[in-house]
Amino acid sequence: MDFSVSSEQREIIEAIKRFATRELNQDVISRDKDQIFDRKLWDKCGEMGLTGLAIDSEYGGMGYDAVTTSMALEAFGYGCHDNGLVFSVCAHLLACTVPINKHGSQKQKNEILPDLCSGKYIAVNAMTEPDTGSNPFAMKSTAKAVEGGYLLNGTKIFSTNGPIADIALVYAMTDKDKGFHGGISAFLVKSDTPGFEVGQKFEKMGLRTSPIGELVFNDVFVPADAMLGAVGGGARIFSESMDWERACLVSAHVGTMQRLLEGAISYARTRVQGGQAIGKNQAVSHRLASMRTRIEASRLMALSAAWALENSRMASINASMTKLFISEAYQQTAMDNLQIYGGNGFMVECEHERYVRDSTGCTIYSGTSDIQRNIIAGWLGL
Known part of the structure; x- marks a missing residue:
């Protein structure tokens, strides 16, 4: 594996950093406080190509490989202070748009991907249910075969982008006897389909500019050609999408950690207490030093996991290890950053407390840290 940055990749990285810094950082504190998702900022991300980074260019995407996508998302996380916007873009791209690019029919890709890549459509992954949490084997949503298609019934919860989505990637049981492996199928459902309702919108501790909510399906008819992949193929599609999300979403966290480190170093050099800069204190x-070490390890793990997505049968364990390590490294880095700023870090207007809140979510979404440890242990034969 050679992770040296090519001149083309360097141009991509610098362009995204400049764009995000210039265009996406206005009024973040107030938008976070009021839980405001700014569609204008989303549209700018679409114009920049961020909503279609890893999608084939023939469908309007940027056509980047997984490693270049990882680098681009790190640059996005570095430049954009709105962690909720970054999270919404990543959920749209990695858990929804990438699976359509990989498993969609020619008709689905022609009709849907251009609008997803441009940002005209916002996508939501509809998997988690009220009684399942991290256990997809307990899924209760059903898709009953009827003439010409299927009737969807069920409720999905904690669906990122749910309240604002134009299209949902919905997983439902098509054969209860087969269970999760072979009994789950995936469907593409427009939000204006009769019977598809947006339920409760939730208020979160962090990532408050990224809307999350409940999706309800009451006898929603979807034609047979709305199925993504084959009947019973939903488990494979979902698992692959989680590999992409776990491996690449955390790349954005690496960029955020890098920016926090640079700011903290500058502060430690200029903040004077007791007659000297606080950076001279070993505790600081x-x-x-620990922040820098975690960032270097995180970056290498993210690039390695991204490479594995397209080159290794070990992609799933690499994705889980990467998600586990970087999410916990991000949380610890956010805490260390706040401690360095002391009382200033505790104040909302200085923004550092927001990173503590936002980073806490990363140890939960896409499978909690404990779930990642379970997956890794399974690969170890335990």
């Missing part, structure tokens, strides 16, 4: 300098 060691925090910064």
Whole structure:
């Protein structure tokens, strides 16, 4: 594996950093406080190509490989201070748009992907249910075969982008006897389909500019050609999409950690207490040293996991290890950053407390840290 950055990749990275810094960082504190998703900022991300990074160019995407996508998302996380917007873009791209690019019919790709890549459509992954949490084997949503298609019934919860989505990638049981492996199918459902309702919108501790909510399906008819992939193929599609999300979403966190480190170093050099810069205090300098070490390890793990997505049968364990390590590294880095700023870090207007709140979510979404450890242990034969 050679992760040296090509001149083309360097141009991509710098362009995304400039764009995000210039266009996406207005009024983040107030939008976070009021839980405002700014569609204008989303549209700008679409114009920049962020909503279609890993999608084939013939459908309006950027056509990047997984490693270049990882680098691009790191640059996005570095430049954009709106962590909720970054999260919504990644959920749209990795858990919804990538699966359609990989498993969609020619008709589905021609009709849907251009609008997803441009940002005209916002996508939501509809998997988690009220009684299932991290256990997809307990899925209760059903898709009953009827003449010409299927009737969807069920409720999905904690669906990122749910309240604002134009299209949902919905997983439902088509054969209860076969269970999760072979009994789950995936469907593409427009939000204006009769019987498809947006339920409760939830208020979160962090990532508050990324809307999350409940999706309800009451006898929603979907034609047979709305199925993504084959009958019973939903488990494979979902698992692959989680590999992409776990491996690449955390790349954005690496960029955020890098920006926090650079700011903390500058502050430690200029903040004077007791007659000297606080960076001269070992308690502070060691925090910064640990932050730098975690970032370097995280970046290498993210690039390795992205490479594995397209080159290795070990992609799933690499994705889980990467998600586990980087999410916990991000949370610890956010805490260290706040401690370095002290009382200033605790104040909302200084923004550092928001990173503590936002980073807490990363140890939960896409499978909690405990779930990642379970997956890794399974690969170890335990």
